[in-house]
Amino acid sequence: MSVIKHGKRWRAKLKDGRIDVASKVFDTKTEAKDWLRREQAALAGGLDPRAGKERVRVALDRWLTIRKTTVADKTYTADADLARLMPPSMQNVHLSSISDREVARSFETLLRKGLAESSVVRYRASLSVFFSWCVREKLIASNPVTGVKVPKGSDEVDEMDPFTETALEAAYLMWKMKDEHLANILLVMGWTGLRWGEVRAMQVANFMEVPTPGLMVRRNQPEGVKVKATKGRSMRRVPLADRVLPIVREFTHGKAASDLLFTTAGGSQVWRSTSLRWLDWAKTGQGRRLHDLRHTAACLWLARGVDPGTVQAWCGHESIATTNRYLHFLGTGAHRAGLDRLNSDPGGTGGAQTTGTDS
Incomplete structure (x- = not known):
């Protein structure tokens, strides 16, 4: 073994015959010896420690x-x-x-x-x-992933923080001051429930006004990958309310059917990090995630009285149980009626009634 004093520390040198293979400095002599023994054993098994230096x-x-x-x-x-x-x-x-x-x-x-x-x-x-x-390839001795599992998610429902309709409009005004083009895209997301990857892949041909205004969601393109099918591999149609219909029409101007619908002002494909930076999302998003715009749309639809089954179809949920998460978040008509009874005056028409006198 070659372990020598190096100032206040210890340097271990690994050799293969007369060839220097690797060296490393440690705080203690024991650590240096242990490392040298491991590397010699690896070298004897055919693993060159120099290969492990590759990034x-x-x-x-x-x-x-x-x-x-x-x-x-x-x-x-x-x-x-x-x-x-x-x-x-x-x-x-x-x-x-x-x-x-x-x-x-x-x-x-x-x-x-x-x-x-x-x-x-x-x-x-x-x-x-x-x-x-x-x-x-004998670059390393063992697979570091083998004993590591992905942490299990909580049994609790994933947190969501949707905008209210009023808060969405207030945020939209702030976004417009930063970049009106990108602000319009986010407002459309808040009214249609489109995922970011679906926005990036949406084509002009997917926009239609007959029989009713809407977008056909057929494609998805998360950043860094090629265009693929939507989540769940199913096609769906989402509505375009009057609030965002003129905005989507404007995005189609001067574009061919096969062109991307939602693009930057310069006609380029949108990118998440750049868009959020331009819109100062850290402040204007008020602690929300971009995905909360999808939650916003589902809550907006339900709050306006759209049937949960229709919301399920618009969102592309495989199970109505997923849609029901939004009902639990908003509260149902029964919840509101129950709260009205709790807030009514005692002894009034909505409160506890006495049916007789004490005998």
Whole structure:
């Protein structure tokens, strides 16, 4: 073993014959010896520690190049999401530096940003396949994903913070002061329940006014991936109320049927981070997520008396139970009637009645 004093610390040097393979400085001699023993064992098993110095993003690019020609398009699309979803801090370190702790943190970060648990599970599957490939290529000794599970979501209903109709209009006025074009897109989202990926993929041909004004939702394009089917792989029609119909008409001017409908003022495809920055969403969104505009639409429809079954169809919910979440959030007519009785004067027509006298 080669462990030498290096100032107040200890340097361990790994050699293969007379060739220097790797070295690392530690606070204690014991740590240096332990590291050296592990690296020598790995080297004896055919793993060159120098390979672990390759950065994750470089290895990821090589792996994706191979995957593009060896797996189905759908699988490759899911794998390619790693480059978008993996935290930059994770991509920019050496392969040998990735531990189960970094993997777990990446799961927690994605969930905290609002990514669905099912999407994080898919991310984990691709991440595990990537690191398994790294093991086969002898870049690292073991797969850091193997023992790490995606944290289970709470049994409670996902939090939602929809705008009221009045609050949406107030926010719209603030957005217009920043960028009227983008403000119009967000107002349409608040009245139609479109997801951001659906907005990005919507074409002029999807707009129709006969028999009633509406948008056909056929495509979805989350950022970083190709156009794909909508969530649930089903097509749906969403209404265009008079409040936003003129806005959508304006977006069609000068465009061909196959052109994107909702674009920037310059005609380019919209991007989430840029749009939110221009609109100063951190302040004007008042703590909400962009996805809360979809919740806003569902609550607006129900509050205006649209039948829950119709709202289910407009939202594209597979189950009415999902739609009922909004009813629970708003409260039903029975809730309001019950509250009216609680607030009525005692002994009045809505309060407790006495049917006789004490004997």
